[in-house]
Amino acid sequence: MPKLKEFIADFGWPRIIIFFFLISLFIAAPFVGVRLDASISDVLNRFGQYAILVLALVPMVQAGCGLNFGMALGIVAGLLGSTLSLQFGMKGMFGFLGAIVLATPFSLIFGFMYGKLLNKVKGEEMTIAMYVGFSFVMLMCIMWLILPYNNPTMVWGYAGKGLRTTISVENYWNKVLNDFLAIRIGRFFVFPTGLLLFVAAAAGGMWMFLRSKTGTAMTAVGSNPDYARASGISVDKMRTISVVLSTFLGAVGIIVYEQSFGFIQLYSAPSPMVFPAIAALLIGGASVNKATMVNVVVGTFLFQGLLTMTPSVINSILQTDMSEVIRIIVSNGMILYALTRKTKVTK
Amino acid sequence: MGQDSPLLALRAVSKDFYGNVVLQDVSFDLRAGEILGLVGENGAGKTTLMSILFGMPVIAETGGFKGSILIDGQEVHFGSPFDALDAGIGMVHQEFSLIPGFTTTENIVLNRESMRPSILNEVFGDRMSILDRSDMKKRSESAIAKLGVNLDPGMLVSEMPVGHKQFTEIAREISRKATRILVLDEPTAVLTESEADVLLATLKRLSSEGIAIIFISHRLKEVVDIADRIVVLRDGHAVKDVPAKGVSVRDIASWMVGRSMTDAAAASKDKLFGAEILSVEHLWVDMPGETVRDVSIRVRQGEILGIGGLAGQGKLGIPNGVMGLYPSGGVVTLQGKAVPLNEPRTALKAGMAFVSEDRRGVGLLLDESLDWNIAFTAMQIHGQYLKKIAGGLFTQRDEAGMKKLCEEYIQLLDIKCTGTKQKAKELSGGNQQKICLAKAFAMKPELLFVSEPTRGIDVGAKRLVLDTLRHYNRDYGTTIVMVSSELEELRSICDRIAIVDEGRIAGILPPTADIADFGLLMAGMKVDTTAEVANA
Numbered sequence: 001m002p003k004l005k006e007f008i009a010d011f012g013w014p015r016i017i018i019f020f021f022l023i024s025l026f027i028a029a030p031f032v033g034v035r036l037d038a039s040i041s042d043v044l045n046r047f048g049q050y051a052i053l054v055l056a057l058v059p060m061v062q063a064g065c066g067l068n069f070g071m072a073l074g075i076v077a078g079l080l081g082s083t084l085s086l087q088f089g090m091k092g093m094f095g096f097l098g099a100i101v102l103a104t105p106f107s108l109i110f111g112f113m114y115g116k117l118l119n120k121v122k123g124e125e126m127t128i129a130m131y132v133g134f135s136f137v138m139l140m141c142i143m144w145l146i147l148p149y150n151n152p153t154m155v156w157g158y159a160g161k162g163l164r165t166t167i168s169v170e171n172y173w174n175k176v177l178n179d180f181l182a183i184r185i186g187r188f189f190v191f192p193t194g195l196l197l198f199v200a201a202a203a204g205g206m207w208m209f210l211r212s213k214t215g216t217a218m219t220a221v222g223s224n225p226d227y228a229r230a231s232g233i234s235v236d237k238m239r240t241i242s243v244v245l246s247t248f249l250g251a252v253g254i255i256v257y258e259q260s261f262g263f264i265q266l267y268s269a270p271s272p273m274v275f276p277a278i279a280a281l282l283i284g285g286a287s288v289n290k291a292t293m294v295n296v297v298v299g300t301f302l303f304q305g306l307l308t309m310t311p312s313v314i315n316s317i318l319q320t321d322m323s324e325v326i327r328i329i330v331s332n333g334m335i336l337y338a339l340t341r342k343t344k345v346t347k
Numbered sequence: 348m349g350q351d352s353p354l355l356a357l358r359a360v361s362k363d364f365y366g367n368v369v370l371q372d373v374s375f376d377l378r379a380g381e382i383l384g385l386v387g388e389n390g391a392g393k394t395t396l397m398s399i400l401f402g403m404p405v406i407a408e409t410g411g412f413k414g415s416i417l418i419d420g421q422e423v424h425f426g427s428p429f430d431a432l433d434a435g436i437g438m439v440h441q442e443f444s445l446i447p448g449f450t451t452t453e454n455i456v457l458n459r460e461s462m463r464p465s466i467l468n469e470v471f472g473d474r475m476s477i478l479d480r481s482d483m484k485k486r487s488e489s490a491i492a493k494l495g496v497n498l499d500p501g502m503l504v505s506e507m508p509v510g511h512k513q514f515t516e517i518a519r520e521i522s523r524k525a526t527r528i529l530v531l532d533e534p535t536a537v538l539t540e541s542e543a544d545v546l547l548a549t550l551k552r553l554s555s556e557g558i559a560i561i562f563i564s565h566r567l568k569e570v571v572d573i574a575d576r577i578v579v580l581r582d583g584h585a586v587k588d589v590p591a592k593g594v595s596v597r598d599i600a601s602w603m604v605g606r607s608m609t610d611a612a613a614a615s616k617d618k619l620f621g622a623e624i625l626s627v628e629h630l631w632v633d634m635p636g637e638t639v640r641d642v643s644i645r646v647r648q649g650e651i652l653g654i655g656g657l658a659g660q661g662k663l664g665i666p667n668g669v670m671g672l673y674p675s676g677g678v679v680t681l682q683g684k685a686v687p688l689n690e691p692r693t694a695l696k697a698g699m700a701f702v703s704e705d706r707r708g709v710g711l712l713l714d715e716s717l718d719w720n721i722a723f724t725a726m727q728i729h730g731q732y733l734k735k736i737a738g739g740l741f742t743q744r745d746e747a748g749m750k751k752l753c754e755e756y757i758q759l760l761d762i763k764c765t766g767t768k769q770k771a772k773e774l775s776g777g778n779q780q781k782i783c784l785a786k787a788f789a790m791k792p793e794l795l796f797v798s799e800p801t802r803g804i805d806v807g808a809k810r811l812v813l814d815t816l817r818h819y820n821r822d823y824g825t826t827i828v829m830v831s832s833e834l835e836e837l838r839s840i841c842d843r844i845a846i847v848d849e850g851r852i853a854g855i856l857p858p859t860a861d862i863a864d865f866g867l868l869m870a871g872m873k874v875d876t877t878a879e880v881a882n883a
């Protein structure tokens with residue numbers, strides 16, 4: 001009994017409630033006419049789609065920069081990379097990897113400048129980051145219109161210039177990861193092997209990075225900057241590295257998302273991508289300055305599972321569309337919960 | 348009546364904080380127009396005594412005090428500082444309690460402003476009265492005139508030099524009509540010499556007008572100059588209560604620190620020291636509250652050098668500056684090689700290690716495991732406890748190596764914990780201190796700075812920490828520079844003791860030197876330090 005209590009206290013009530021809610025959704029699914037195999041396939045798919053974006057939050061959390069509310073910067077870098085790859089007509093796996101390579105310089109530059117800014121506002125990173133994200137997305141709204149893209153699949157048909165709000169990657173690199181070594185069982189179940197392998201590789205890389213000398217130093221900076229400084233670590237440098245890494249992974253994350261989703265979404269679309277990622281990490285049990293790979297995997301799975309299952313199951317029961325409402329309540333509620341628990345961490 | 352009955356009397360005042368006795372049976376009288384000098388080391392109980400006198404809520408919150416306070420022969424009970432103010436006690440604190448954005452006048456008459464009724468009074472009552480600025484100015488000017496100093500009543504506090512702030516505080520206290528007793532806690536600490544002289548002259552004038560003054564200072568010379576009577580506190584006891592006439596600074600100094608000499612002091616007699624290992628020339632360090640102004644000191648290979656002095660004089664700034672944790676300047680040479688300042692990394696790489704006085708703030712990763720805490724610095728500086736992967740392309744933590752190192756120190760230093768993976772925040776203060784030492788030892792330093800190693804830990808742990816330092820010094824030849832505010836501790840372990848006063852080395856003494864000499868150095872007085880020790 002005390003062990004169970006300890007486990008619950010450690011794992012946190014919200015996670016347990018969400019977990020059992022998700023289980024009950026799976027159990028209820030067949031009774032309201034929702035196919036279980038299709039649901040599981042959907043959950044796996046969405047898990048892979050979002051996992052890298054959630055993973056992108058980890059370095060900044062570990063380095064004590066808080067939750068990256070400004071991940072929109074990384075997403076924009078990814079959008080630049082993917083639109084450029086389409087502009088250059090790169091297709092298939094080459095197009096997907098090309099998009100990542102093209103996004104890299106942008107993400108490094110944005111990340112470096114963003115990191116410098118966050119070093120000037122220590123203690124207020126999350127608030128500042130949110131506004132950096134919002135204002136940068138708005139700046140890019142202008143840029144998407146005036147940048148000289150001319151691929152006909154991307155620009156507005158009537159003007160011949162300015163990018164559309166939604167661009168299909170159908171003829172370029174749609175689902176290249178999802179379909180890589182994919183296993184099909186029956187009509188409704190697809191196991192997205194390539195996508196999950198990519199996620200596993202990224203998470204494994206992050207795990208190894210956090211165990212390296214630099215990764216250890218970064219964690220120490222997040223845990224106690226004064227201790228790190230007294231041990232000869234440049235706190236600002238470590239923080240900048242974490243922000244650059246986070247921004248880069250944000251760019252990779254959105255490209256992975258696009259290939260699975262099938263569309264590049266521009267203009268104000270990056271902003272609403274950030275909150276669900278943060279909520280997922282927090283559901284996974286991360287705090288504002290400690291996050292592990294387990295947090296990423298568990299959190300993304302629970303959160304995306306919830307998002308996949310609620311529309312189909314709840315809507316079938318209630319005969320009304322509640323999915324968006326539930327998504328917003330869960331994601332914002334989770335962020336609120338995590339921020340109030342911030343004091344639990346010893347400073 | 349008159350001169351014979353004391354204005355203020357303390358009778359057998361005792362106070363403990365959760366069993367830790369800080370004041371024991373303190374009694375003294377204060378007569379009208381008398382200046383009482385109250386002296387004592389840090390932690391002797393001066394501040395607590397003043398908190399009791401002033402009815403500070405912290406006293407009631409921690410269980411009140413024993414004994415009684417009498418004013419004009421009547422026992423009084425102060426529930427809050429307001430009661431003390433009403434009874435005529437004014438207090439000038441060590442830290443300024445002024446509002447920076449207000450003018451001198453506004454600060455002096457704060458919450459006692461002169462009012463003029465306005466039309467709104469009819470409806471809303473007195474709270475809607477209008478400030479009578481000209482009367483306020485008149486009142487503050489009269490208070491300033493009483494002080495006999497030159498203060499601009501319209502100047503903002505934030506734009507004033509420190510000395511003026513101090514005078515503003517005093518003016519505020521004496522502008523209260525009822526003030527008969529004025530308590531000044533270290534009023535000259537922040538003043539220049541000439542400002543201090545003006546202040547002392549002012550205090551003398553105030554006392555001649557019948558105001559009784561309690562003057563707390565570390566500057567013993569001032570106390571001797573100004574006080575009519577001197578009370579010395581030591582470890583919570585009022586050890587002396589004597590008229591100031593005929594008392595020398597030297598007497599006070601030895602009363603302040605005069606504990607019986609403990610064992611082990613002369614253990615260093617037969618020790619041999621090597622060549623000079625560290626030389627510090629004209630070091631200045633900008634560490635808030637512990638400013639170092641101009642320190643030059645040499646450390647010999649294999650010795651334990653103690654650095655003592657009162658709080659705020661800069662002794663803590665020395666190791667923090669040399670290790671690059673606070674902005675500093677000067678020349679630091681370790682084993683003949685210059686060590687650049689303001690770079691913790693180069694200082695560590697050069698072979699120095701530092702156990703910070705701020706254990707929880709700087710010394711530990713509270714949220715990480717013990718093996719991390721101990722191995723981290725060695726890993727980052729010397730590249731130890733890392734495994735190379737893919738031909739040295741990147742590295743991974745050597746968890747097994749870290750665990751082994753941690754277990755070694757747990758055994759060696761007798762650290763009480765559940766294992767190497769326990770979080771540092773879960774240990775007691777003494778065991779946390781041992782972790783900090785282990786972290787420094789794991790660096791295998793040539794020179795170890797230890798800052799306040801026994802602060803806030805119990806007696807048993809203190810002994811172990813000091814024994815460990817002694818052991819490392821004797822058996823591994825580690826040179827140790829130990830900073831501590833506990834003189835007895837320094838005398839029990841060090842080979843030489845430097846006393847820091849106002850950011851400078853006041854003198855270097857052998858641990859066997861007369862206790863009064865240490866007291867004098869701390870008080871900023873010259874002492875004839877024997878040449879051989881000073882130059883060694």
